[in-house]
Amino acid sequence: MKTLGVIGGLGPMATAYFMQLVIEMTEASSDQEHIPMIIYNCPQIPDRTGYLLGKSKENPGPQIIDCGRKISKAGAELIAIPCITAHALYPEIEQELDAPVLHIIRETAEYLKKEGIHKVGLEATDGTVQTKVFQEELERQGIEVILPSKEKQEMVMHIIYNNVKAGRRVDMDRFQQIEEELHEKGAEVIILGCTELSMVSRDEKIGHGYLDAMEVLARAAVIKCGRLKPKYNRLLT
Numbered sequence: 001m002k003t004l005g006v007i008g009g010l011g012p013m014a015t016a017y018f019m020q021l022v023i024e025m026t027e028a029s030s031d032q033e034h035i036p037m038i039i040y041n042c043p044q045i046p047d048r049t050g051y052l053l054g055k056s057k058e059n060p061g062p063q064i065i066d067c068g069r070k071i072s073k074a075g076a077e078l079i080a081i082p083c084i085t086a087h088a089l090y091p092e093i094e095q096e097l098d099a100p101v102l103h104i105i106r107e108t109a110e111y112l113k114k115e116g117i118h119k120v121g122l123e124a125t126d127g128t129v130q131t132k133v134f135q136e137e138l139e140r141q142g143i144e145v146i147l148p149s150k151e152k153q154e155m156v157m158h159i160i161y162n163n164v165k166a167g168r169r170v171d172m173d174r175f176q177q178i179e180e181e182l183h184e185k186g187a188e189v190i191i192l193g194c195t196e197l198s199m200v201s202r203d204e205k206i207g208h209g210y211l212d213a214m215e216v217l218a219r220a221a222v223i224k225c226g227r228l229k230p231k232y233n234r235l236l237t
Contacts, residue, residue: 002225003036005076005099007067009043010083011165014195014214017202018082021218027227035226038076040067048085049127061089068097078102080221082195082214084124088131102224104217105137108191111216113141115236117189120211121146121182123156124193134193146185152178156194164196172204183209189236211236 004022008015019039028034045067046058064086068079079101081087087105094101112120120138122145128134135145148156155174163170182190190210192201198214200206215235222228 001035002077003038003075004221004225005068005071005074005079006037006039007064007071007079007081007083007086008039008041010045010048010081010086011196012041012043013164013199014082015039015041017198018080018195018214018218021215022221025218025222025229025232027229033227035222038071038074040071042067048083048088049125052085052088052127052131060086061092064089064093065096068093068099068101072097072099078221078224080104080217082217084134084194084213085127088127088133090133102217102220104213105134105193107220108134108193108211108213108216109137109141109143111235112138112143112189112191112211115234117143117236119144119146119186119188121148121185121187121190122193123148123178123182123190123197125160126153126157128193129153134191146182146187148178148181152181156197159200160194160196164199170200170204175200175204175206179206 026034045063046060048060050056051058051060076099079099084104120143122134124134138145155178159170192198192210192212195214198212201212219232
């Protein structure tokens with residue numbers, strides 16, 4: 001087994017859930033058969049969306065890199081970042097770290113390609129959407145991307161920042177309105193493209209037709225570091 005390093009705190013609940021997913025997905029019959037993990041929870045890292053949209057001058061990149069260096073020094077052989085928006089800074093992060101860094105967006109796009117999906121709806125932060133980091137990876141795989149309207153994108157941001165990050169229950173009426181719009185526009189699958197949205201998948205009954213990008217990241221980490229339970233060979237139902 002390889003030791004998995006996790007740059008966490010982006011946000012804290014998403015990091016805790018990512019660790020849970022790795023444990024749940026690992027084929028293990030004893031404690032000793034689970035994947036060793038080194039987790040550095042750094043919630044003080046500046047907000048990624050604020051920086052990417054030019055609303056903040058605080059670049060989160062150097063602090064993310066510093067966390068990565070510390071867990072690499074501690075023995076991490078592979079690094080995961082359970083924050084999708086941070087992947088807009090992936091090139092500079094990867095370049096500065098010795099251990100390879102999983103790319104959550106690339107892993108998601110490649111998974112959808114293998115599943116034969118051609119058209120997806122994307123729920124993500126404004127930072128992810130405006131930098132087009134998710135769209136470009138999906139389009140590279142021949143997958144068409146549908147984005148929420150301006151009104152529905154505001155609802156996505158409300159759920160991420162005013163509900164999940166604030167520790168409040170998700171407004172499921174807003175969530176369902178976003179879902180209906182994306183399906184009406186022809187989305188075969190809706191990507192939960194922010195790790196805060198993974199909390200919605202965890203805590204609420206959202207039905208079929210969703211792909212949680214953080215589940216894809218956890219699955220990829222388990223495949224590369226340990227043994228995957230067969231039930232997680234497919235994430236789409």
